[in-house]
Amino acid sequence: NAGVTQTPKFRILKIGQSMTLQCTQDMNHNYMYWYRQDPGMGLKLIYYSVGAGITDKGEVPNGYNVSRSTTEDFPLRLELAAPSQTSVYFCASRGRDGEWSTGELFFGEGSRLTVL
């Protein structure tokens, strides 16, 4: 059981380049998330999805786009990379909320992106 898989693990981009961070999960989870982690700043939510075909902006969506064509995949697209997007990116997923509890979040290993 692979859980949440992110690729690539590392990437260096030049300013203005574009790229897609891939995320896939095999747990049949409805909810999927993209976070970025900056040093000393904790995790900031970029985008999330509650199911195939549905996406919503999080706290810091500018400069990013997402799509959710299947339950399994939730790619994150950077169209015009900027140095401010240098960060570690985490994809996560969870199942439906229980009656009394928010479900556990399962994380990928992270993707370290540097924009020069």
Place this chain on the structure above:
Amino acid sequence: AQRVTQPEKLLSVFKGAPVELKCNYSYSGSPELFWYVQYSRQRLQLLLRHISRESIKGFTADLNKGETSFHLKKPFAQEEDSAMYYCALSGEVSGSARQLTFGSGTQLTVLP
């Protein structure tokens, strides 16, 4: 808006000493609180949640609504506890789902 504050970026204790990682939150409703942990070269994972009232790896955390705190405690720290710890709150529904808001994290180092 909901907010989570972890006032200590770095915390060092000696092996066998008690450890407390502080977490304070701001939320007007009934929150659900979590602690997530990231060990070196491993992915972020759930450590415990307040609703379960459980002890995991010797850690406990009690929700104090009066002080709006959810501090993580362990009576005798071990070297393998060295990791980054994040406090998280699930509360508001934003858009189409309840959101988890994370604190900025505390890097715990247990010294031999």
